[in-house]
Amino acid sequence: MISKTMENALNTQISLEGYASFLYLSMASWCDKEGLQGCAAFMHRQSDEERQHMLRIFHYISEVDGHALAPAIAQPPHSFESVHKLFEQVYAHEQKVTASINELLSLAYKDNDHTTLNFLQWYVTEQREEEALMRGILDRIKLIGDGPMSLYYIDKEMEKINKAELAAEAAESAA
Numbered sequence: 213m214i215s216k217t218m219e220n221a222l223n224t225q226i227s228l229e230g231y232a233s234f235l236y237l238s239m240a241s242w243c244d245k246e247g248l249q250g251c252a253a254f255m256h257r258q259s260d261e262e263r264q265h266m267l268r269i270f271h272y273i274s275e276v277d278g279h280a281l282a283p284a285i286a287q288p289p290h291s292f293e294s295v296h297k298l299f300e301q302v303y304a305h306e307q308k309v310t311a312s313i314n315e316l317l318s319l320a321y322k323d324n325d326h327t328t329l330n331f332l333q334w335y336v337t338e339q340r341e342e343e344a345l346m347r348g349i350l351d352r353i354k355l356i357g358d359g360p361m362s363l364y365y366i367d368k369e370m371e372k373i374n375k376a377e378l379a380a381e382a383a384e385s386a387a
């Protein structure tokens with residue numbers, strides 16, 4: 213059984229992960245419209261991942277006899293200034309999620325809630341990986357440049373990164 217405070221905080225995290233899923237879905241759609249198929253595929257996969265992150269917390273709350281709440285999701289933006297700006301937004305959102313996970317950990321420490329502390333470790337690793345991935349993408353965009361002539365190369369690069377992520381996911385679920 214978790215405390216009511218922890219239950220509320222975890223339900224807030226559900227909203228944040230749900231928003232990330234819808235934000236990335238919206239980004240995928242914008243990329244698609246811009247003809248950036250590699251970026252669109254990447255953002256669709258990220259969106260699916262965020263939904264899984266949301267559900268993982270959802271099921272955890274039920275497992276510890278709490279009440280998981282389906283969140284109200286605010287409408288995300290539909291258009292983005294550039295691919296570079298889009299990935300800057302993704303990185304900023306991931307940093308926000310990391311900060312929120314850290315707050316949950318602090319709360320779990322305060323509550324002496326070892327079950328939730330243990331549960332949250334997965335998110336600590338995930339956020340470290342996600343932030344590193346997004347920073348890597350931003351570095352590559354900086355190297356390639358994001359003028360109209362560079363978009364094709366950025367998109368090809370994103371296609372490659374997405375394939376590598378898919379392969380890593382498949383290896384992880386086969387392990």
Ligand code: OFO
Pocket residue numbers: 229232261262265306309338339342
């Ligand atoms: Fe779930 O927020 Fe990133 O990965």
